[in-house]
């Protein structure tokens with residue numbers, strides 16, 4: 001599963017780079033729009049398997065942890081979560097104005113990728129995924145109640161919290177009261193990290 005995800009991510013990253021080189025960013029926006037419909041059924045698979053920002057954030061996160069330069073404390077102005085909504089509308093308005101008024105196509109996607117990489121150098125991935133990413137705002141809404149998602153088989157869970165430790169978006173949490181993990185589907189990137197570490201095979205992508 002781990003290798004399949006890595007191959008998928010690299011394939012989509014290659015497609016993204018190809019489209020950017022060919023000057024066809026709108027085709028990538030088409031992929032994104034389609035992924036929102038997919039999120040209604042399959043959850044946020046775009047975030048976990050397709051998004052080029054996430055694909056690049058994975059090695060950057062590893063590198064940053066090795067260098068021990070990531071800060072744990074989230075800046076207070078980000079904590080409300082409103083910045084991501086501002087980023088979404090700000091990006092749409094900026095793109096629209098640049099196109100209409102200046103007749104310029106801004107490199108919005110590469111700019112967000114650069115920002116994602118820089119932020120992940122200094123903060124854990126959860127900061128970008130949950131509090132900054134404008135693309136995640138819509139994915140959260142469309143992927144709230146998908147038909148298929150990462151789910152827990154409660155009887156198997158022993159509450160070891162290994163899944164919590166590898167989740168890039170704080171979507172999986174072991175409840176204090178019953179020591180069982182639960183997944184917040186809106187936050188879940190469907191990345192399968194938790195499935196790979198669960199010692200009891202308690203986590204599955206299912207109905």
Ligand code: SF4
Pocket residue numbers: 152156157158159160161162163164174180181197198199200201202203
């Ligand atoms: S890793 Fe598996 S067993 Fe451990 S808390 Fe998570 S779901 Fe439960």
Ligand code: SF4
Pocket residue numbers: 150163166167168169170171172183187188189190191192193194195
């Ligand atoms: S809950 Fe599991 S699949 Fe969902 S984002 Fe966290 S680690 Fe990935």
